[in-house]
Amino acid sequence: MATGTQGRAPRRASVVDVARLAQVSVGTVSNVLNRPDHVASATRDRVLAAIEELQFVRNASARQLRAGTLQSIGVVLLDIANPFFTAVARGIEDRLALDEYTLMLSSSDEKPEREARYLRLFEEHGVQGVMVTPSSAASLETLLVVRERGIDTVLLDATSPLDGLSSVAVDDVRGGALAVEHLVAMGHTRIAFLNGPLGIRQCADRREGVLAALAAAGLDPGEALVELTIPTLNAEGGALGAERLMSRGSDGAPITATFCVNDFTALGALRALRRAGVSIPRDMAVVGYDDVDFAPALMVPLTSVRQPTHKLGFTAADLLLRHRTEGSDYVHQQIQFQPELVVRTSSDPSVVAG
Secondary structure, eight states: OOOTTTTOOOOOOOHHHHHHHHTSOHHHHHHHHHOGGGSOHHHHHHHHHHHHHHTOOOOHHHHHHHHTOOOEEEEEESOTTSHHHHHHHHHHHHHHHHTTOEEEEEEOTTOHHHHHHHHHHHHHTTOSEEEEOOSSTTHHHHHHHHHHTTOEEEEESSOOSSTTSEEEEEOHHHHHHHHHHHHHHTTOOSEEEEEOOTTSHHHHHHHHHHHHHHHHTTOOHHHHEEEEEOSSSSHHHHHHHHHHHHHSOOOSSOOOEEEESSHHHHHHHHHHHHHTTOOTTTTOEEEEEEOOTTGGGSSSOOEEEEOOHHHHHHHHHHHHHHHHHHGGGOOOOEEEEOOEEEOOTTTOTTOOOO
């Protein structure tokens, strides 16, 4: 017959257990953990032996809560499943680790209500700061309320409209232009653009760059550009966009190139195009955005607009921690990095994968 304790996880040893085994007071165990030089060597050795035997691990969270020094930072990204945001999160983590802050990471899935819920949860958990990639233009109002409650705030992968709110972003207008300038230089005069909702800043900025590049090349965007809005900025959305593109009837010159708003979208588009027997880049050139790790490793290596993902996250975290350290002397900054185009086989058959 099963007992009442079968299947339960073993109880975690407490400081009381250590004190009992070492035959000392709880205060002595605390001194060994925090002020070992205040404890006689023989007693200290006995306590350390008890710690090892019980495999005791101190509860840092409880200790910090009691002292009021719990150090944690909340981060809300659009989609942590997207390799771009995974790389950004690693940059954040690397910077926070230097000052021993804990990272609380979440995805808004591009939904303002989900973003607001996570921000509320972060406040309830007493975070010292938040970094947010806004899911919509309306997100700014929510973030300003959070900041007014004393929580340091930095916009991540977004530009700040306010001098008193720090931000770290990439020049996505220039990035969109780089993609289309390249396609035009390769001889393409009718280009599809698989983009997300314009309420997302990155989508709006990249579109602005696309239109500027077409105008600079003397092409009428009304004739040279076919825009398709996809519901999600992932592989599923990219596949759906490519399928819609291929199902369009003939309405002028053939579309010979596709610019995807990010690499995750481009991955889905490439899969759908291959399933339909479309040769890349012979029948359709494809350009993505972000230059995530899988871009050069695809069957047809993907041309992409590269963003400094790790630096983006690291810098945002650094701004936030500097704000906490410098207090009223802190000068808010709006930092913008420049993207670069990495040309591969998906848009230029002369480029051979290395």
